[in-house]
Amino acid sequence: MGVTIKEVAKAAGVAPSTVSRVIADNPRISPATKKRVRKAMKELGYHPNVNARSLVRSSTQAIGVVMPSSADKALQNPFFPEVLRGISTVAHDLEYSLLLSTGETEEEILEGVQRMVHGNRVDGVILLYSRLKDKVMEFLHEQNFPFVIVGKPNENIDTISHVDNDNIRASKEITEHLIGLGHHRIGFIGGSKDLAVTVDRITGYEQALNQAGLPVKKEYRVHTEFLKSGGRKAVHELFSLEEPPTGLVISDDLMSIGVINMLEEFGLYVPEDVSIVSFNNVYMAEVTRPPLTTVDINIYDLGAQACKCLVEKIQNKNEPAKRIIVPFEIKHRMSTQQWKRETSKRA
Amino acid sequence: MGVTIKEVAKAAGVAPSTVSRVIADNPRISPATKKRVRKAMKELGYHPNVNARSLVRSSTQAIGVVMPSSADKALQNPFFPEVLRGISTVAHDLEYSLLLSTGETEEEILEGVQRMVHGNRVDGVILLYSRLKDKVMEFLHEQNFPFVIVGKPNENIDTISHVDNDNIRASKEITEHLIGLGHHRIGFIGGSKDLAVTVDRITGYEQALNQAGLPVKKEYRVHTEFLKSGGRKAVHELFSLEEPPTGLVISDDLMSIGVINMLEEFGLYVPEDVSIVSFNNVYMAEVTRPPLTTVDINIYDLGAQACKCLVEKIQNKNEPAKRIIVPFEIKHRMSTQQWKRETSKRA
DNA sequence: CATAGAAATGCAAACGTTTGCCTAATCTAA
DNA sequence: TTAGATTAGGCAAACGTTTGCATTTCTATG
Numbered sequence: 001m002g003v004t005i006k007e008v009a010k011a012a013g014v015a016p017s018t019v020s021r022v023i024a025d026n027p028r029i030s031p032a033t034k035k036r037v038r039k040a041m042k043e044l045g046y047h048p049n050v051n052a053r054s055l056v057r058s059s060t061q062a063i064g065v066v067m068p069s070s071a072d073k074a075l076q077n078p079f080f081p082e083v084l085r086g087i088s089t090v091a092h093d094l095e096y097s098l099l100l101s102t103g104e105t106e107e108e109i110l111e112g113v114q115r116m117v118h119g120n121r122v123d124g125v126i127l128l129y130s131r132l133k134d135k136v137m138e139f140l141h142e143q144n145f146p147f148v149i150v151g152k153p154n155e156n157i158d159t160i161s162h163v164d165n166d167n168i169r170a171s172k173e174i175t176e177h178l179i180g181l182g183h184h185r186i187g188f189i190g191g192s193k194d195l196a197v198t199v200d201r202i203t204g205y206e207q208a209l210n211q212a213g214l215p216v217k218k219e220y221r222v223h224t225e226f227l228k229s230g231g232r233k234a235v236h237e238l239f240s241l242e243e244p245p246t247g248l249v250i251s252d253d254l255m256s257i258g259v260i261n262m263l264e265e266f267g268l269y270v271p272e273d274v275s276i277v278s279f280n281n282v283y284m285a286e287v288t289r290p291p292l293t294t295v296d297i298n299i300y301d302l303g304a305q306a307c308k309c310l311v312e313k314i315q316n317k318n319e320p321a322k323r324i325i326v327p328f329e330i331k332h333r334m335s336t337q338q339w340k341r342e343t344s345k346r347a
Numbered sequence: 348m349g350v351t352i353k354e355v356a357k358a359a360g361v362a363p364s365t366v367s368r369v370i371a372d373n374p375r376i377s378p379a380t381k382k383r384v385r386k387a388m389k390e391l392g393y394h395p396n397v398n399a400r401s402l403v404r405s406s407t408q409a410i411g412v413v414m415p416s417s418a419d420k421a422l423q424n425p426f427f428p429e430v431l432r433g434i435s436t437v438a439h440d441l442e443y444s445l446l447l448s449t450g451e452t453e454e455e456i457l458e459g460v461q462r463m464v465h466g467n468r469v470d471g472v473i474l475l476y477s478r479l480k481d482k483v484m485e486f487l488h489e490q491n492f493p494f495v496i497v498g499k500p501n502e503n504i505d506t507i508s509h510v511d512n513d514n515i516r517a518s519k520e521i522t523e524h525l526i527g528l529g530h531h532r533i534g535f536i537g538g539s540k541d542l543a544v545t546v547d548r549i550t551g552y553e554q555a556l557n558q559a560g561l562p563v564k565k566e567y568r569v570h571t572e573f574l575k576s577g578g579r580k581a582v583h584e585l586f587s588l589e590e591p592p593t594g595l596v597i598s599d600d601l602m603s604i605g606v607i608n609m610l611e612e613f614g615l616y617v618p619e620d621v622s623i624v625s626f627n628n629v630y631m632a633e634v635t636r637p638p639l640t641t642v643d644i645n646i647y648d649l650g651a652q653a654c655k656c657l658v659e660k661i662q663n664k665n666e667p668a669k670r671i672i673v674p675f676e677i678k679h680r681m682s683t684q685q686w687k688r689e690t691s692k693r694a
Numbered sequence: 695c696a697t698a699g700a701a702a703t704g705c706a707a708a709c710g711t712t713t714g715c716c717t718a719a720t721c722t723a724a
Numbered sequence: 725t726t727a728g729a730t731t732a733g734g735c736a737a738a739c740g741t742t743t744g745c746a747t748t749t750c751t752a753t754g
Binding site: 002047048049050051052054055060062065070073075076078080081082084085088089092097098099100101102103104108111112115116118119120121254257258260261264282283284287288289 | 349394395396397398399401402407409412417420422423425427428429431432435436439444445446447448449450451455458459462463465466467468601604605607608611629630631634635636
Binding site: 002004016017020021024048049052055056057 | 739740741742743
C-alpha cells in the first residue's frame, strides 16, 4: 500500500541502497544525489516501513513501559501520568516509541512483557514499580534483557539499573521537620511493606526518631492499602491509642488526603490537632485543604532519567548498570504547625 | 539471536511453511505433525518474530492510543488510567499491543501519530480526547486510517466511530436533581468550550433549567482551565454576584474538589451553603469531604468499547462507522442538600 | 597518458515470516 | 483396477529494508 524505497529509487534514478543511505544520511552519498533523492521522497510521500527496518536491524525503536496491575487503584495515582510524561519526552527526542503493558493480574502482566520481549517488539523495558520477588523483574534479569527500574530493586541491586530518590534521607529530613516543630509522638502510615519505597521511608523515619532520642513505637506504624475501609480502621486504631500521635509521616500524598478526611470524621483537624507530611508532591497536594507539606520527589525526572538510561543501555550493551539518584526537595505548605498542647481551634 | 522458524522446522523434520501453518493452526496439517512441531517449538523455546510477521502481513497487532498533551494537567485526571484500563483489558484479550503517544505540544502529538501510522507501527488508533479542529483527527480522517474517538467528534460525526455517554441527558438529569432539591439559582462550571463534552453538558444543563422555567443566566456560567489561580478568580466572581448560585453543576470531579476548597476559603461550605454535583465518579469522589454526588460515566467501559470497536474496524475494513453510547448512572452522595434559606451551619 | 587511489553508487543477500501453488501419497468410487 | 479427488506437506516468492562488497567514475600524480 505505502510507497516503497524501490519506487523512490526509480523516481530518483538511483538504486534502492542509495535511497537507504540517504535516509541514514550516509556521508558516502554526494550532496547532489541526496538532494535529488530527498525530493523524490517528498514528492511520493515516502515513509520508511519500520517493520522491515526492524527485521533487518533486529531492533525496533521502541521501549516497553510496564505499569503495575491495573486492578490496583494505585494506578490512578498522578504519579504515573507524570512519570510517563518524563519518559515520553525523552523517548520522543530520541525517536523511540512507547509500548504500554498492563494487566489485571501479575500473570497477565508477565505475559504481556514476554510477548514484548520474545516477539522482538521492544529493545528495552522500563519497570514502573518494584515489588519483592517480582516475576517480571526475574524474567527480564535472567533473559539479560535491557531494563531499568523506577524505584529500587529488592535484590541484585548492583546489577540492575535503577533510578530512585534517596528515600531514606528524604524521609529522615521530613520527619526531622516534624520533630523541629515540637512533635514527639510521630506516626507513620505507608503502603505495603513489599515495596522498596515503603521500607526506605520507614528507615528514614526511624533514623530521625532515634537520632532525636524519641522512642520508636511499633503501634505508631500502620500499613494500609488505602482501601477506604481498611484505611479508616487503621486511622481509627491509631487515634484510639492512649497517647495518639500528634504528627504523621505519610508515604503518599493521596493517602494524606484520605487520612485528612478520616481524621475529620473523628473530629480531628489538620494541622490544628495533628500535623502531617507526606511524599510525591502530586499536583493535587497544592489544592487540598490544607495544602500539603510534602517532599517533591521530581517524578518527571525519575521518568526522564530512566528513559535516558535505558536507551544508553540499549545502544551500548556493555554500558554498566547504573544507580541514578534524583534529588528531592521539601515543599513547605500548610499541613503542619508548631505543636502546642491545646485543644482544636475548630472542635 | 532468537530461535527461528527454520530451526524449528529442521528439528521437527518439516518445512518452515509447515511450522508456520502449525502456528496458525491450519487444518491442512495433520494432528500428528502439529504435535511434533509444537514439541520442537517448546524445546527450542521458539517465539515468532512479530516484525517479520508484520512485514509480510502488513499488519502489526498493535493499536495506538493518543493522549492529550502531556503538558496539560488534565492528563493527571484519573480518567486516563481508568480508560486505559478498559482499553488494555480488551486489547490483551484480543492479543493486541498498545502503543502510547503523547507530546508536550499539539505538533509533537501529531508527529507521533504520523510516525505510528506511516511507519506501519499500528493497525488503528484510539483518540482519548476530541477537540475542535483537531489536526490529529483530521489527519487520521483524510488518511482513511481506522480510528475511534472516546468522546464525540465535533465534525463528521456520522463517519467517525466514537464511543461516548449521552452527556446531554446526563447533565439534564443531574441538574434536575438539584432543581428537585429546591435550588433555583444554579451555576455551571466547566472546561474549555472547544471540548465536545463541555458543550453537551451545558446543553443538558440549560435544557433542565428551561424545562423547569428557570432563567438561564450567562453570568452563572464559568469556563476555567482549573489552573489554580484562574479557577479561584472565576469562583470568586461567581459568588460576588448579587444573587450568587446555591447549586453548581461542575463538569469534572477534580474541578469539584478545587471548587470546594476555594469556596471554603470564602467561608462557604458544601453542602450547607452550596450544593454541588459533578461528573465522572473518579475514585477520589468517594473519599473527598464531602463525598461527591456525581454521575458515573463508566470510564472503564468507554475504553473497553472503544477498543472493541476499533478492532472490529481493523479486521473488517467495511465495518460501518459506529456510535456507541455507554450508559451513565447518578451516584448520590453528600455534596447536595435541600435548599433552605438559612445561614451556614458552620459559618 | 596511464594508472592508483579515492569517491560515489550499485548489486544482491539477508532478516524471519506467510502463502499461493505444486507435488506426492493416499483414498474413493465406478 | 484405475481415474479422479482428496489430503498432507513442500517450494519458493514476497514483504521492505539494510549493508558488505563489487563496480564504476573521477581526480590527481608520476
